[in-house]
Amino acid sequence: MAQPQAPFCTDIRDRAFCEVLNEELVCALGCTEPIAVAYAAALAARTLGTEPESLEVGCSGNIIKNVKSVTVPNSDGMQGIEAAATLGAVGGNADSALEVLETVSTADIARTRELLERPGFCTVELVEDVPNLYIKVCAHASGHTAEVVIAEHHTNVVFRALDDATLEGSREADPALMEHEANPAYDMLKIDAIIDFADSGDIEGAREVLERQLALNDAISREGLEHAWGAEVGRTLLACRENDVACRARARAAAGSDARMSGCALPVAIVCGSGNQGITACMPVMEYAEQLGVDHEKLVRALALSDLVAAHVKGYIGALSAFCGVVCAACGAGAAICWMRGGTREQIGATIVNTLGNVGGIVCDGAKPSCAAKISAAVDAAILGCDMAMAGRGFRAGEGLVQKTVEETIESMGYVGRVGMKETDVEILNIMIGKTRV
Structure with missing residues (x-):
């Protein structure tokens, strides 16, 4: 009788996902x-x-x-x-x-x-x-x-x-x-597989870059909270509702962007080619991990889940577009928070759908201090999406771009970002360089 192939396939998946994380999480x-x-x-x-x-x-x-x-x-x-x-x-x-x-x-x-x-x-x-x-x-x-x-x-x-x-x-x-040769490891990214990897996969091949992401992005977030960088979105949020974990999660993410958009010399670990996305995928997860009292191993696994979901969602859109990429990273953070809260895979998927159904399509009009505010809005939507999912509530198939499954919803939103927003991107640029007068 032929031996079952599941362990071999799992090993391939784990190596592939660690490869994705090592490719994504550069400084x-x-x-x-x-x-x-x-x-x-x-x-x-x-x-x-x-x-x-x-x-x-x-x-x-x-x-x-x-x-x-x-x-x-x-x-x-x-x-x-x-x-x-x-x-x-x-x-x-x-x-x-x-x-x-x-x-x-x-x-x-x-x-x-x-x-x-x-x-x-x-x-x-x-x-x-x-x-x-x-x-x-x-x-x-x-x-x-x-x-x-x-x-x-x-x-x-x-x-x-x-x-x-x-x-x-x-x-x-x-x-x-000339196109960058695609890494076939990315083809294995699916929400169910990512959750399985976070649950019990071998993450050792990516532990070093995940730990570095935690350290670097925590440092620049603290810098953004301690000093006056950019529009001070993070400091503003923290001053308003410091005792609210959801607000602290938004503030920690926004503060990192406050600093880096205004020239802070501290390095960050990026995701999807973006420091803002690397911060967004990381800091809300760190804040909720502390609030929930989860151990460090679970935090690292939650971060891996967040980064991989972000890469999966962003993969349908492409490197740069008129679609604000922090929404993709916020999907990852929301999914990881749901996972740490004990959410089922259905609730984790619903968190992503709820986030995309809310803020999917925020426009990118260039890197600048207001990116921090967009991060705050995206993380807020992800936390709301998680709260709704945990309560059994959410947006349903046929409502706008929401499809029957989380994978179909990710793909539909990605199509809008990659194809539907091409002309939007052109017009944003024309306005920014003064070619179009409004």
């Missing part, structure tokens, strides 16, 4: 879009072998949108693509990827300001008909040109060249259209 210093620009510029400067005499930066609309209004970390308050690219080229360490600006010096900052005063040193243009996440940097010096192209993911270098010598990728293929 980033500041908002990931300006950091990705700085990384591309640092890599271009290193390829050139000297400080550039000029830079040309071409970006997709979503990159321009997400860099426009945030402070570049370790820049002494500078904002914008020009500042991110120039600082990356002058003082960035390309080996550090999304922590590329961690070691910049005061001399690097002064040199960046000096170069930005030169007319035409760094030019920026919108590149159309490319992936939503697209950055091209050309660095010039002494008659030589280094070119770096990043597409689809923040550190996914699809093309690099020095003059006529191709170092990565291929000139024969259009680098603007």
Whole structure:
């Protein structure tokens, strides 16, 4: 008689989910879009072998949108693509990827300001008909040109060249259209499988990155609560209802965004390519774990559940869009809170459906201080969704985008974010760059 295959399949699932967590939970210093620009510029400067005499930066609309209004970390308050690219080229360490600006010096900052005063040193243009996440940097010096192209993911270098010598990728293929090779591990992400993994899966392969997420994101959240960063959304919430765990959960998440959107130099562990999403998936879970008195092992497993749900929901939308990604992370946090409260898998699924049925479709109009308020709203919706689910209440199939199952609802909302909101994204960008007058 053939032996049952369940243990083998479980082993494959556990390795795949740990692989997803290790791919998702990387460290980033500041908002990931300006950091990705700085990384591309640092890599271009290193390829050139000297400080550039000029830079040309071409970006997709979503990159321009997400860099426009945030402070570049370790820049002494500078904002914008020009500042991110120039600082990356002058003082960035390309080996550090999304922590590329961690070691910049005061001399690097002064040199960046000096170069930005030169007319035409760094030019920026919108590149159309490319992936939503697209950055091209050309660095010039002494008659030589280094070119770096990043597409689809923040550190996914699809093309690099020095003059006529191709170092990565291929000139024969259009680098603007080259896609990041999808990790097949993501295909296994389903809500039931994620819950099973949290319940009894082998998480050892991802424990280190999960523990790091707890430590880093807790630190930047505390920084946002202790000092006046951004619009101080987190501090405002905490001052109003400190004794309310739901409000504290919102405040802890918002405070981390308050700090990082305004240039705080503390690193964060990202999820779905976003520090804001990494914070949103983490801090409400930490706060409820303390309130519920769960042990550390259960907290780590709840965090794994949160991150994987976030990655699953966001996977239908894509890297950048007009759909605010913190909603996906809030779905994860709500699901994890429900799991820690002893919710059934039906109640966990209903929490996700209730969250999407409420705040699915919040628009992303760029990275900026108000992201903290959107995080607060999304986490509030997730907690409400959990409370409703635990009471046997929820939104039903046929009501708006809600479908018969949680998986179908996630897919329908993802379709709206990926396809339906494309034109919305274009119009938001046109307004932000002044092309459209309202």
